[in-house]
Amino acid sequence: MHQSTRTVNVGLIGLGTVGGGVFQLIESHAEKYRRAYGIDLRIARACGLDESRARELGVTAEQFTTDWRDVVSDPRIDIVVEVIGGEHPATEIFTEAFAAGKHVVSANKALLGRHMAELAGAASAAGVQLRCEASCGGGIPIVGTLEHDLTGNNILAIAGIVNGTTNYILSRMTTEGLGYEEVLADAQRLGYAEADPTADVDGFDAASKIAILSSIGFTTRITTDDVYMQGIRKISAEDIEVARELGYAIKMLAIGRRTDEGVDIRVHPAMIPASHPLAGVNGAMNAVYVVGDAVGETMFYGAGAGAFPTASAIVGDVMNLAEDISAGVKPLPEPAPFARELPIRNVADLETRYYVRLTADGTDGVATGATEVLNQHGVTVERVIPRENGSFALLTDTCREGNMFAALGALSGAAAAVEVANVIRIEDIADWTQGVEAN
């Protein structure tokens, strides 16, 4: 154990769900941090808008402020924890904290998804650290793992179930055979989904997270705007049933893969083999599957949200900084590996297999006709699965996404008797280990 030379002072900005968790975790565990790690960690200031909420949490009058500037300007404070979210005033908090020589720990995926390179660069230039373990995967230590533990590898692929709301909805649709709308309404009632579920169900939240994880894993610059997104609104109980019959689970995946043509970066529902570890991640739990060329396949599993899991990630970042500060050492600024810009591959160049569900009026030969249209566009149908009322599902061989959507366009135009109800990519994740060193 180090002899602690001094107290480490934290300034907490945000006293909502996560901020409250951070406050309570540090206050209740301070004695443990002293005893086990020799670190004397204190919350010097805590900023929130609601003083009665602050009082309930146990924030003292001395700690409490409603003005974030009181926190970033406090000369005692070593580490600013920003858990208010959104772009403003978070950006100003980061900037002024850096200018004052303070490290920043943040859970702000929306801001970091768009501006990590600039913010990490600003921290590095100011000689301080910006840490963001809690921005991705809640309590799962995945940012630190990519940033510090798997650095011996070329990371080849990242596939995450990083949005608890969509995983909760798809899990319940799967176990209970219910429809999307019904489960969404229930999720909203239970607090698993927002009144406006757009950020979750259309993939924005997951896009921020995979942009951050891929930037770190591939040491390049990727922003949320680079991410191809497709949501889960069109997934039906029937899609899930067909998937199960075929040995697949449908999961909302956030995917980053290195390819020879650049980084393949996308968020969408996908069929994955039911035997894959990601397929067993259910409810609001999260998991991130990572393939490195040396380590091979890994997966990291845990609670993707919640006051205390998120606080665990934030306090982990704080403790990593505090270990140095407490011993009288200045934490080294993190390397900011976001200068390199690998190209982003166009999703039209994706090559994968597809599941296509078609509703039809029962006319003879519709499936054969559809198969021919796909064939003419270079898409081979591997299997036709008849469903009720003359409808059917097709499974294709591996083909280029551009060809696939051209084929579907032609199909919709050619045959009034058939309508494309849904298209889901089939991800053969086991093949992603190509490029892993043999052992």
Added chain:
Amino acid sequence: MHQSTRTVNVGLIGLGTVGGGVFQLIESHAEKYRRAYGIDLRIARACGLDESRARELGVTAEQFTTDWRDVVSDPRIDIVVEVIGGEHPATEIFTEAFAAGKHVVSANKALLGRHMAELAGAASAAGVQLRCEASCGGGIPIVGTLEHDLTGNNILAIAGIVNGTTNYILSRMTTEGLGYEEVLADAQRLGYAEADPTADVDGFDAASKIAILSSIGFTTRITTDDVYMQGIRKISAEDIEVARELGYAIKMLAIGRRTDEGVDIRVHPAMIPASHPLAGVNGAMNAVYVVGDAVGETMFYGAGAGAFPTASAIVGDVMNLAEDISAGVKPLPEPAPFARELPIRNVADLETRYYVRLTADGTDGVATGATEVLNQHGVTVERVIPRENGSFALLTDTCREGNMFAALGALSGAAAAVEVANVIRIEDIADWTQGVEAN
């Protein structure tokens, strides 16, 4: 990216499977480490006993030596990587490297399982780091996760599938319905088990790993000798079949739990719910399940052995040190949190449920008689499962292990008609989240 001020020199001791992997990984990825992290990492010396093996790996005449003292005494070398295993000369390598002011990165679970507290203390006293990510769980970043990322938590429980050989054997027994001896022979033929499988199948290897992980997670001193061990030799195809019928999988678990009476630390086969994430970890893969009071349930999954997965863990440790060294900063010695000694709970005080398989001669009333004997010792039988030829299995309610074994002793003594074929603990892992903060 930092401006690298200087080259970081590694001295590699051991050129076997893992050492070869480390050599090849650093040599093939050096350009990546420079480009992505600004770290110029080189292998200055490489020590092995077999020069032709070294030549095949690409070790140059300048790098090669057969004397480990050439490595630890080389003034250029910053970091010594020890991958020879065993107690000697590994202990001397550690000691002399520390004395020479060099950091040590090691995969030596046998040595660290017994002597981590002393060795970590010696490193700390010398002002250098001892890192051992590769000692537990192969490529899975679990040591760093417990040491650096989950430090905000009180770790409540650790349960690992940390021995690939036993997991491979149990997995094949499960999927193919084969017996232990048959699968062991095949595993030996395929290189998944040693000619003398004792270290793996009797739990010694897993015991070292859970001693290391629990010491770090619970910030206390636990050694391999503290670990209660029971191997997998008695597990039969029938046990696995009964388990499956009851909704359980049988896994070789390495368990560390904090209890009010001390640390519960043990390695043995256990029945766990088939729906638990650990139950899906098959073949030679490893996983470590960790419960923290803030983060809740987490699991970390990956390859538990192999040249490149293990090299990934070692090079991760090397890169963490190299980041500082490369920037001209002396890495801070790790805190050595092994001073505190939580008591070790006696396994007789364990309270759990049990599966007991009894062979019997088919006499009427044997099951009833056995149930009565157990009852007299305070063990309630919850269910009797008749098997072929008059044999049967019992499931007990939660009881104290001391009572259970007293009951079984009495049973063996009392009834010539019945014989205890196997006893397997049933672990209701979901209950281990008691003590997790509500969210």
